[in-house]
Amino acid sequence: MTIQEELDATIRELVQPGKGILAADESHPTIAKRFKAVGVESSEEKRREYRNLLLDTAGLGDFVSGVILFEETLGQKSDDGKPLPSIAASQGVIPGIKVDKGKGPMVNAPGDEITEGLDGLAQRLEQYKELGARFAKWRNVYHITDMNPSLAAIEANAEVLARYAAICQSCGIVPIVEPEVLINGSHTIERSADVNEAVIGEVFRALRRHRVEPETMILKPSMVTPGNANGQKASPEEVAEHTLRVFRRVVPAAVPGINFLSGGQTPEEATLNLNAINSGASQPWVLSFSYGRALQEPAQKAWAGISSNKAAAQTALLKRAKLNSLATLGRYSADMEEG
Numbered sequence: 353m354t355i356q357e358e359l360d361a362t363i364r365e366l367v368q369p370g371k372g373i374l375a376a377d378e379s380h381p382t383i384a385k386r387f388k389a390v391g392v393e394s395s396e397e398k399r400r401e402y403r404n405l406l407l408d409t410a411g412l413g414d415f416v417s418g419v420i421l422f423e424e425t426l427g428q429k430s431d432d433g434k435p436l437p438s439i440a441a442s443q444g445v446i447p448g449i450k451v452d453k454g455k456g457p458m459v460n461a462p463g464d465e466i467t468e469g470l471d472g473l474a475q476r477l478e479q480y481k482e483l484g485a486r487f488a489k490w491r492n493v494y495h496i497t498d499m500n501p502s503l504a505a506i507e508a509n510a511e512v513l514a515r516y517a518a519i520c521q522s523c524g525i526v527p528i529v530e531p532e533v534l535i536n537g538s539h540t541i542e543r544s545a546d547v548n549e550a551v552i553g554e555v556f557r558a559l560r561r562h563r564v565e566p567e568t569m570i571l572k573p574s575m576v577t578p579g580n581a582n583g584q585k586a587s588p589e590e591v592a593e594h595t596l597r598v599f600r601r602v603v604p605a606a607v608p609g610i611n612f613l614s615g616g617q618t619p620e621e622a623t624l625n626l627n628a629i630n631s632g633a634s635q636p637w638v639l640s641f642s643y644g645r646a647l648q649e650p651a652q653k654a655w656a657g658i659s660s661n662k663a664a665a666q667t668a669l670l671k672r673a674k675l676n677s678l679a680t681l682g683r684y685s686a687d688m689e690e691g
Contacts, residue, residue: 358524359568362486365446366526366570367609367638370677371417373528373570375613375644376406377450377489378422386645392657400428400436405655406648407436409666413444415677418487420448420528420642426483437484448487448528449480451516455493464505467492470515477523487526489572490516494531496539496547496579506554514558517569527564528611528642530572531555535616537579541586545576545594553602566606572642573599574615575625588628595629605636612639614646619672620689622646627679640680647672 353361366373378386384394392398403425406412419440426449428436437447453469467490477488492509494501501509513529520527531551533544552573559566576594578586586594599610612629614622622643629639641647650672655665678684 355524362526363568366418372641373418374416375420377420390652390656404430407439415673418446420489447484449485451488452490461502461505463500473519489528491530494533496537510554510558514562517564518562528570528572533574535580538581539579541578549598566604570609588624591625592628609638611642614643619646623679627684630682641676
């Protein structure tokens with residue numbers, strides 16, 4: 353199979369109406385924080401046990417087309433000794449891999465951050481491919497204040513995302529491009545929309561410069577919401593209106609899928625807003641989810657580190673995945689939460 357054929361096959365399987373992507377790529381510090389909230393110590397074995405539970409959930413492939421894994425998980429085995437990526441693949445869920453090396457302060461840009469990890473990326477991707485990964489994810493973050501993000505940060509982060517995506521496609525790996533505009537702050541929904549438009553617009557300018565093929569990439573953006581300290585909560589309809597306006601202005605129709613991150617929303621909020629986005633006129637993209645905590649939180653609470661709770665945790669995960677699947681089709685309603 354040629355590189356182009358690999359990319360085409362992967363994007364076809366990833367971008368399907370009614371299916372989303374599970375983000376299970378938490379770094380060690382992040383998953384330690386999530387585990388602590390449910391009374392679990394984050395050891396390598398507990399992380400393996402938990403991620404095995406997620407990937408082994410029967411029926412997950414009905415609602416999820418791909419899973420983003422942390423590097424550690426690619427090399428781990430299931431309870432019966434099979435590689436965890438193969439457990440996902442056996443359910444029709446494509447294994448992917450987070451490839452960035454984390455973020456840090458951007459020099460001469462107070463309050464802005466930039467993500468690292470381009471060095472040696474092509475070589476790492478070849479290794480990940482051998483372990484079963486068929487797509488990758490890279491996350492950059494943008495803070496909103498009166499001064500942030502600066503133009504320098506918007507341009508530099510876009511350049512990094514474009515270089516990452518170009519390297520991925522050269523290796524036959526579909527890139528998920530994640531420019532996350534953070535929810536933290538007191539900004540209005542209008543300010544969030546302006547920043548998202550500037551950020552995503554610059555990302556696509558950089559992608560064109562680096563000849564990234566839009567047909568074989570996925571965009572993973574934030575929804576346009578007010579800051580979490582704003583005090584004014586936007587309705588799902590307002591979130592949908594502002595979000596779609598931004599996309600219509602700056603996202604090429606050639607991009608097959610937009611898979612939202614949940615970005616601090618509760619599981620219920622993330623599903624309500626996704627449903628509103630998919631309840632209006634049809635758009636040129638498949639508008640779906642790539643949630644981490646908004647999919648996993650109910651399962652983590654049900655599991656609580658106790659092996660005998662595996663079935664309950666899997667039931668909770670499957671329910672959340674199904675509700676979000678319905679939201680991608682505009683068929684979700686809040687009363688389904690009790691079903």
